[in-house]
Amino acid sequence: MPETQIVAFRGTDDGQEHVALVVGAFGGAPALVRLHSECLTGDVFGSLKCDCGPQLKEALRLIGAEGGGILLYLRQEGRGIGLANKLRAYALQDRGLDTVDANRRLGFADDERDYAHAAAMLRALGVERVRLLTNNPAKVRGLEAAGIAVAERVAHHMPANPHNADYLAAKRKKSGHLP
């Protein structure tokens, strides 16, 4: 891995401490960027219910292999509903709801995230144009709406497993996640 800097951002109106890993150098070309939403269960404990852990590792591997890029670790646990509410959503999914309906049953939108803080972090790091690693069109729209140009979307699919296959299918079908 090239030399990496870790930068903590605080003072955003959500009261969270968001984090940037700034890897190597990216010169004039649009930087390879991953917006990773916090997932304690997947990132730390290796839960198989989602694809977050493998996505995090693979994003860092790809950025390192390119010699530079940025991973923003955004404190948006549970698509912005927080850990306890995500665990409540998991309990509903054990009873047959999908990931979107579980959120709605709890009184939340499908996805409570926005990417204005991510855009502000990129700007503070001097980055205005990115190649974005994601399958989620809402991330592309969110960054562009906040003034960051997305020169390219780079697909970021992980192999499914028996525990997350329905979850990944629901995201394609209901949340418009791209192939």
Ligand SMILES: Nc1nc2c(ncn2[C@@H]2O[C@H](COP(=O)(O)OP(=O)(O)OP(=O)(O)O)[C@@H](O)[C@H]2O)c(=O)[nH]1
């Ligand atoms: N509310 C809720 N959040 C979940 C669930 N499973 C994973 N998450 C959260 O979803 C976030 C990860 O986002 P994803 O929707 O998997 O993927 P994405 O980041 O939007 O899209 P990609 O960039 O393509 O990976 C993390 O904050 C996880 O904690 C779930 O069933 N319910």
Ligand SMILES: [Zn+2]
């Ligand atoms: Zn996850």
